[in-house]
Amino acid sequence: MNQTTNIRPKDIRHYLKDIKKQLLLTHSKAETASIIEMLQTSINEFIEDNPTATMEDLTMHFSDYTSLNDIELYNTDSKILEEKLNHSKTIKKIAFIVLLLVVLAFIIYAILCVKTYIDIQNSIDAYKVIEIK
Amino acid sequence: MNKNEEAMITKLKRSTTEVLLLSLLSQKDMYGYQLTAEMKQQSNGLCNYNETTFYPILNRLLNQNMISMTRMITDQQRVRVYYHLEESGKEYYEDLKIACRLYMNTVDKILSSTEDNNNESDN
Numbered sequence: 001m002n003q004t005t006n007i008r009p010k011d012i013r014h015y016l017k018d019i020k021k022q023l024l025l026t027h028s029k030a031e032t033a034s035i036i037e038m039l040q041t042s043i044n045e046f047i048e049d050n051p052t053a054t055m056e057d058l059t060m061h062f063s064d065y066t067s068l069n070d071i072e073l074y075n076t077d078s079k080i081l082e083e084k085l086n087h088s089k090t091i092k093k094i095a096f097i098v099l100l101l102v103v104l105a106f107i108i109y110a111i112l113c114v115k116t117y118i119d120i121q122n123s124i125d126a127y128k129v130i131e132i133k
Numbered sequence: 134m135n136k137n138e139e140a141m142i143t144k145l146k147r148s149t150t151e152v153l154l155l156s157l158l159s160q161k162d163m164y165g166y167q168l169t170a171e172m173k174q175q176s177n178g179l180c181n182y183n184e185t186t187f188y189p190i191l192n193r194l195l196n197q198n199m200i201s202m203t204r205m206i207t208d209q210q211r212v213r214v215y216y217h218l219e220e221s222g223k224e225y226y227e228d229l230k231i232a233c234r235l236y237m238n239t240v241d242k243i244l245s246s247t248e249d250n251n252n253e254s255d256n
Contacts, residue, residue, distance in 0.1 A: 019185060027189065031196075035188045041214050042165035042184060048211050049166065061169075063183025 011055045012043060015062075026084065146180060151190050152233050153180060155226035158200060158218040165214065191216060199225050 016036055023032040039062070046061060047053065134142070157163060157171050169184045194200045199222030203215045218226065 023189065031189075031192060034195075035192045038165075038188045038192060038214070039185060041212075042188075045164065045166055045211070045213060046184075061184060063185040 006052060006054045007047060007058055008055075012058075015055070015059065016040065016043075142179065146182070149233065150182065150186065151194075152226070152229045154187060154190060155194075155199075155218065155222065155229065158216055159223065159226055162203070162215040162217045164216070168216070194222065197221075 016039065019039065020032055020036055023035055027035065043058065043062065046058060050057065153172060154168065157168055157175075160171075163171060165184055165187065168187055169182055172180050172182055191200065195202060199219060201217045201219055203217060205213050205215055207213055
């Protein structure tokens, strides 16, 4: 890669990260990794061909991540989308149940703490009669 | 081109990206940037795609063994990844082409008959 390029590697990483996020909505992790690798190669080709290109030029040529979804959602099998949506629903359900259990555990813990405190308070003698001989 | 026309072209582009990519690869092996440039040139700028949109489709075709990928070193010592249409891809492309033509001819027929009817009613 030409080192005199106007595009910083950090910007490319950031751009690829955005694309990756969008791809993961409609693709598996393995597929996403493979697509990102292809894209990375092509970005290198682009920079070699256009050493003076800026990040804006690169984004204009390769697209911003939002327009990627337009084509991808259209070309994705509806069954895959359904599976993804169901998967997402399942994750939400599990997260809700875990949250509910945490709240319940906290309430039980709080009740036990209060109960223990009351028991301790009750066990302490309010006053003691001392018989003086 | 007005906004409505542009929106319609975008919808049509979405559904024809795959067959257009296969068509380009049936002409010769190409690398990513070349695919975008050829697509733009052969369509007189109408099919102007961003390169990123090709890769999910190319990846899917690769996984289905419709196309293959070869790394080549150019005269300027640059690594280029060329995509090649395999035999199974050619068969798949022929099927898509038949279906595409059948559908587009039918759409054209319906649109033409509507125009004819409108012209007759005007007269």
